Amino acid sequence: MNAAAMTASQVRYVNKSFWRNPASAFFTFAFPLMFLVIFTSLLGHYTVHIGTRSVSSATYYVASMASFAVITACYNNIAIQTTFQRDAGVLKRTNGTPLPSGSFLGARVVHALFISVILVVITAAFGRVFYGADIPTGLTLLRFGVMLVVGAAAFCALGLATTAAIPNADASAAIVNAIILPLLFLSGIFIPFGNNTPDWILWIARIFPVKHFADGMQAGFLGTAFHWTDVLVVAAWGLAGLALAMRFFSWEPRRA
């Protein structure tokens, strides 16, 4: 088998494993919907201003939670699962076989992308049915798709890079959340930015990839302006993550 066939075969095994843990699969899909319902109920209906557009908070959250779902499925899950597999010795065992490392990791990235697409479809359908959210079509859908794929791949790469900073599996969830949760808040994922948002928060949102990714996703749902610079910033972060992962990724458990 060549590397592509091996990668495809790995994707099938990853997928098989994924669905055989129904509790984990269920919550992967239920989580963003749960947040969608909680935020729209908690904060009530109000209007969010994005550029010149005004959208209902419910529609805003459909886009936000779709972004959130992709980030969770890619960044969080890849970082945490890979650390667990590293500590359990799965990575070391694999590294002793002829399976190319790119096939092993690539398959996990492809699967996370696949899950991301399902998550976005579910969130969009849910938003459409219950909140009357817009669904991207035509050219918008194409741009939306580019943002989704680039974003998902970039957050996977960043997740792989993050494993290098995680000493052991027990610490993985804590470290990943400590990195991503503040960033999600500071990027307006949970609470939209208003006129009073301080400059330092805006700057953080401008530097890190989360807001750029969310903006690109919103453009699809809300019909706001799509900026290719958002795609570029996210892609640059993804490449940086990939470079760091290639340099610092470890196939063996870290010794204390």
Added chain:
Amino acid sequence: MTTPAGETGAGAAPASSTGDGGPPAVHVRGLVKAYSGVRAVNGIDLDIRRGEIFALLGPNGAGKTTTVEILEGYRSRDGGEVAVLGYDPGRQRAPLKRKIGIVLQSTGVEPYLTVAETIRMYAGFYPDPRPVDEVISLVGLEEKRDSRVNKLSGGQQRRLDVAIALAGNPELLFLDEPTTGFDPSARREAWEVIKNLATLGKTVLLTTHYMDEAQYLADRVAVISAGRIVAEGDPATLANREVARARIRYRVPEGTTPPAGLAGPTGADGFIEFAPDDVTVALHQLTGWALDHQASLDGLEVTRPSLEDVYLSLTGAHSGDGAGPAGERGGPGRAGAPGGAGREQGGTA
């Protein structure tokens, strides 16, 4: 990245990889590896022939795993010559990976795949895999074929580890402490599996700190201590233990004193132990004396140094410091007959 190629490209590839025409399974000269200035491996030489089960025996921290992981290609070496199946694991890892199977000390697998799926997945990484069901029956997991991996017992998981390592039909199999942490019956199961591998003509390099394991499984053993090989040979004759002087041990009722020439210091357990020049003569005299004086010789036994005694003296360890499973001292090897290696092993199960 590492698509199958290189076989013809690599100039140093072995001419023949099967049968006896090929290079030795493992050839090591002067291997050195240091961690922050301390030499964990300090000049090791090893030669392992094709088709033999070779055990690397030594206490924890002696350098066993470091040595093996260099041979497997996981670790770089600081000095020395290494050829595994004719390949340099440091520079020709990709072609080497296709011909070896590795059982690491502790490794996880995808918990939600079945035994058969797991083996099939790993088999798919190799150019010439062994049929999945054949591998399953080799390790005796037929009944668990369609069970999820997370439902297996510890012993069954270890057999699955061996199955995964066999899936690619390797020429050389590395087993790093295959039974550490096992209960006696699981150890026995694992041993039977490993013994079976010899019939397949596989070369096996095994590390262990259990004497009985090395004695039962290995054709040859090397004792490693502080990064050096301190003895090497047939487990039955290691360090000339088969010709070492036998010792006679016995106990007499209180108030009885055996003749001076047939006694030695009395141990804490009340046993008298001595090493006669001629065992036959000494035994005859001793039993004759006992009959004459109507003294019983409780627990009379003749022993030669067990593999463990040899090991302990070679590695400078003290008895009972955990170098072997508790309670096994005085078991195998003390059975009374020289060359009784492996004879009493059945008792462990």
